[in-house]
Amino acid sequence: MFVWKKEFELGIPSIDEQHKELLRIGNKISELVNDVAYDENNKDEAYGIINELKEYTKYHFRTEEDLFLKYKYTGIVEHIKEHRSFVDFLDKFDYENTVNSRDLLLELLNKVVEWVFHHIITTDFLYKDFLIKMGQK
């Protein structure tokens, strides 16, 4: 179970809500994987939630990038580069194999959540003051 912390908050409610949603999806996978009965029968569900996490991550990145364009954020190139490399990782990942194993699923989940939250407190925090100054809520 991943817990939302105050230090993840940017103070931009529209973005904070999306970050929380990512955590909610992550927790759905966490619950499923930590279910003692996780087996073959849960594979489709696991695949579905992973896909949801993947799609929502892309949607969230687009939201941020649209704001960067709208307000002409100067850190746009570097930020998008980070998003792209992560999307690339998500797109190329071997999901078929991963849903077969609880350990691999947990490993993937931890990696995704770790990446996303590291990205928030480092790279997202770089645009925080700028977007707030521009009036983004």
Ligand SMILES: [Fe+2]
């Ligand atoms: Fe970002």
